[in-house]
Amino acid sequence: MKKIIPIIFTIIILVLIVVYGALVSFSESREYGRVSLDYYLLTPNELSQLSRYCENDPRFIYSSADGPKPAIIQLHCLFERNVMDEYLIKNKFDQASRNHFKRGDIEIEFEENDSNKVTVTTVYEYL
Numbered sequence: 001m002k003k004i005i006p007i008i009f010t011i012i013i014l015v016l017i018v019v020y021g022a023l024v025s026f027s028e029s030r031e032y033g034r035v036s037l038d039y040y041l042l043t044p045n046e047l048s049q050l051s052r053y054c055e056n057d058p059r060f061i062y063s064s065a066d067g068p069k070p071a072i073i074q075l076h077c078l079f080e081r082n083v084m085d086e087y088l089i090k091n092k093f094d095q096a097s098r099n100h101f102k103r104g105d106i107e108i109e110f111e112e113n114d115s116n117k118v119t120v121t122t123v124y125e126y127l
Helices: 004-026 037-042 045-051 081-090
Strands: 029-033 059-063 071-080 094-097 100-103 106-112 117-125
Touching: 004 037, 029 037, 037 059, 045 071, 045 081, 045 117, 071 081, 081 106, 081 117
Parallel strands: none
Antiparallel strands: 029 059, 059 071, 071 117, 094 100, 100 106, 106 117
């Protein structure tokens, strides 16, 4: 009996996480930080890696995919443009325009301020 209780508890936690993940992924828009369950469920690997270079506290905004519209996830924080360039080259992204890059079904766009720091990074995931 003592061994069954932890197994049941683990199953309940896993079911709750799956249900929460489903509800979150279908919500229209969510804003979250790095220390949240949303971060682990919604943030693509590309933004997760880039958020390590943020000079300030990163904020993420998730907009769900709907029909032909891709999932759109934004990272709001400051980091050097050369970090973005190194990441894109290392991960074999093709340049579509100055601040727009593609690889497979993922697109990355970013905005810079006057001092060549990236302020907003947007990832489009076509499902």
